[in-house]
Amino acid sequence: MLLLSIDWIFIVEKVVLILVIILSSFGVAAYATWGERKVAAIMQDRIGPARAGIFGLLQPLADGGKLFFKEEIVPDRSTRTLFILGPGLFMVTALMTSAVIPWGPDFSITIGGVERTVALQVADINIGILYVFGVVSLGIYGVMLGGWSSNNKFSLLSAIRAASQTISYELAMGLSLIAVLMVAQTLSLRDIVQQQHGFWSDGYFTWNFFKQPVAFLVFLICSFAELNRAPFDMPECESELNMGYHQEYSSMKLGMYLFAEYINMFISSAVLATVFFGGYNFPWMDQVAAAVTGGLFSIICVTVLMLKVVGFILFFMFVRWTLPRFRYDQLLNLGWKGLIPVALINLVITGGVILFFFNK
């Protein structure tokens, strides 16, 4: 009977965590669309959505409702299965990345007289960062399948652009992260966050941003490209490709694409915050931890991480409404001839510094 002794509470705990994370990703993504409109409005001296609810806060609901009532169109000569699969795949990959992100420190809870340690992370796998990379690369399949199966030349062109852009920038992104991994000596996101405990220790900042500023910069620029956001929103530049890969999509299938993009932005911000900005760590966290109970401390930590994430999302929007779009050749030039060399040089310097100064 030992084989059957499944830890049911563990499963329930993980299911609840997954549900909370997915639902909150939806919530954040929905309000990111609202935020995007507000940010755009503020940049352009307008007031933005203001009619649906106070400050237009019900705008995401109105948008979603509108999309649900639109007509579903599947083009006559599209590849039907793939056409329908495309948005779903994009959405699934967007949500999958959130599994390895540590949202907060562990806390103890007593269920039925047994004290349990609950980790605020769905899966602590020892190759967390590789997993993130793998899933992010898969994400492009949603765009490619959607663009190709629409049987529309513009969609196909945009899908090809998206694919080559993602592949190009993934290289620079990976190279910039290797430098961070050399400092951290681990691939597990949980360990990376724990290494960045607090804010200041042994006479230097603990956050990876201060140890690897160049890597951060390269990673940030690459995440713009990976997210297909301005100034690198090649796949959907309306001046050349009408609407890009989701040209033939309508109704909630289009909604899924748009929505998944915002979820991607949320997850990407979370990865940025986790790897470079200390995740849920914040200055004087030890003093705070001593002052409050474990559960409350976890809530504070999650809030801190969320604040960082929202900051990054705002930055993404802020950049989008400031910069014009790059031309396609400029984009690839910047990726291959600019960011990859910078990342490589950073890698070599990091290696040298570790070898000569920290080699104990």
Added chain:
Amino acid sequence: MTLGEKIYLPAIAKGLKITLGHIFKKKATVSYPEVTRPFSPVFRGLHVLNRDEQGREKCTACGLCALACPAEAITMEAAERKKGEEHLYREEKYAARYEINMLRCIFCGYCEEACPKDAIYLSETVMPSNYTRDYFIYKKQDMLITDEQMKKRAEKGKG
């Protein structure tokens, strides 16, 4: 290009600074139905046929406005005032039919200038839109100043 221009980042920072500055700028939006922008005092809008203090129509159907109209938008028919209608019309002759085709009208205001009786003037409202052409042929009843407008004007101190 110099190195500073090649790495883009200083220029990007400059751009971000500009957009950041716009956060604190005054918003240009007017929330229209609740807030309306004030019209200029010389704004020429929809026509109003005036009445005097006792509520009698001022128009005598002299036809000067129709003559002055460059777009030939005004049509009228005159009629004689009968006994017992003195409270309706100020003078012996009045306009039985007075129509302005608002699709032809160019809102130049010449009719207002031509009128010797101060009977027609171009008010401060804009013309509402509609799907049918018939709607835009405004009859006398559509343009005649209402009691409400009269009262408002009296309160404002004879504008």
